Amino acid sequence: MLPEDDPEPTFAEYLPGKIDYWSADAPVAPRYFPYNRCGVWECSSCGRLYLRYTEGGGYFVDRRIRVLRASLIEDVPLAA
Numbered sequence: 001m002l003p004e005d006d007p008e009p010t011f012a013e014y015l016p017g018k019i020d021y022w023s024a025d026a027p028v029a030p031r032y033f034p035y036n037r038c039g040v041w042e043c044s045s046c047g048r049l050y051l052r053y054t055e056g057g058g059y060f061v062d063r064r065i066r067v068l069r070a071s072l073i074e075d076v077p078l079a080a
């Protein structure tokens with residue numbers, strides 16, 4: 001989901017209202033963190049798609065996975 005015109009994906013998150021990123025109903029905005037650094041994977045046993053945060057290297061490890069629900073995807077433009 002990396003946008004090809006943005007070599008350094010933003011760490012800004014798109015979380016309107018009182019939603020936090022652990023919320024089951026948080027929107028999936030592909031241009032925003034962490035979705036701009038996620039890969040889409042398919043479960044080998046049930047075939048469901050999920051997002052997996054890909055660690056870019058460095059000192060901390062932050063593994064997050066999330067089931068991908070198409071209804072939550074919002075292609076929100078980045079704020080200027």
Ligand SMILES: [Zn+2]
Pocket residue numbers: 043044045046047048
């Ligand atoms: Zn599965």
